[in-house]
Amino acid sequence: MPTPFSPRCDRTEAWADLRQHFHDRGRRFDLRTAFADDPRRFATLSLEAPEVFADLSKNLVGADTLALLLALARECRIEARRDAMLAGEATNRTEGRAVLHTALRAPRGAAPHAAQVHDALEAMLAYAERVRDTAASGIRDVVNIGIGGSDLGPQMAVRALQERAHPAITCHFVSNVDAHDIARVLRQLDATRTLFIVASKTFTTQETLTNARIAKDWFVAHGGRDIAGHFVAVTTNVRSAAEFGIDTTFAFWDWVGGRYSLWSAIGLPIALALGADDFRALLAGAHAMDRHFATAPAARNLPLLLALLDVWYRNFHGFATRCVAPYHQGLARLPAYLQQLEMESNGKRVDLAGEPLPHATSGVIWGEPGTNGQHAFFQMLHQGSDVVPVEFILVRESAHPHADSHAKLIANGLAQARALMVGKTVDEAQRERAPTAAPDIDPAVLARHRSFPGNRPSTTLLLERLTPRSLGALIALYEHRVFASGALWGINSFDQWGVELGKAMASDLLQRLASGDTRGLDSSTAGLLSRLRAG
């Protein structure tokens, strides 16, 4: 018996209470006053989860708001939904599938499908170690061909942990059907020293199959003969991989969502770059976060608290976007990874019963590593007309010896979070000197330009070091937060029907590009198509 649908957030008493609370007090909450009134605010609103220390104190919530948000989680029976997911229930109801990426990182015997998970893991890691023996394997370049979940996770993780990567193996990632992407990579390669991984859960994805064909043709044209030794597939569709001509296959299962799959054989590039021990450490870090999510009481449960803040900001304050600012260059691809994780999971507009929702769901996730973002879009974060909650990710110890630059990086991250919160009044601005201002400008006018509203919320996530274990925990934290916010909103976070329409239209338009047939098209698409065919 599947767990009955939990009450949708907007149909709970807590929702009505939150509405009232927002109207009465919540919308006027002032962080500066809250800190002045409560010297223990940081201590109360910060918490330790596995590998991640979280400071939630710069968020627009008091104890009263949090109590109501926790009541919402209770009424929506989030813990029962979580337990059902972890036990292997068909949480992805529209596709009738279990959602068990957590089983991929559980110790043997601790989660469903343990035997096949661990057998597949051992086989994948043993293969990775053989390739990493570069003297014997001869492999120097690895090209992962995949897109979405079959690209973003491994790419993000390999980049994050680059300092630990095998010194003689370079990992490349090709995703776009735009062949400029693969051409850029192929130019650098020697066929005899290259391993291609064709990574596709379905093995039907147009971009990946197109790039895989280009890679195979290139390989043969450049003297490559041993396809079996230089091409492997990672897929749930082993038969299609074999039909494509790839016999070395690492399988995974339909209960692993694409955007939750880096823990499966989709993580092969990570294992090739970092080795079996580091891959196991990545899994162990994620598992530690899984245990935290499964067992920590709601009021100290970090993924749940972050999800509740997401609901508070999105549905009550009406904030439409959230900025992720990792102050670590290794995490440069984390915002892109989180875009798929959050927006493909929770960008939905009907509930589990197919009823249109009256409330907003996933906002836009975006970001860039600090300090680069400071010199691009932080102006808008500080003085723009929209409030954008920011997530700062700081790493206490760097992996490089340049202590001075690391101190500057950390200082900048702290400064931005503080500046967003404290702001600067017009009076303060007027008292300051502004040497670059026009000499004849009215000081009162100038002060209005130079003031900051402040009271802009942020969360700071702090890692001791960026290691496979802490990265695993950080990613699992985001996965569970997405699950919890999706469950509160009453949606299925694990399907992605919204990508189908464009795919179907692209195959139709591909044929029309060849034939020139514009019958039945709107005049804009028809006009553009004709123009693109001309000449």
Ligand code: F6P
């Ligand atoms: O963009 C839709 C999607 O299905 C994603 O969910 C998935 O991660 C990506 O395409 C790639 O799919 P596959 O791994 O099956 O090639």
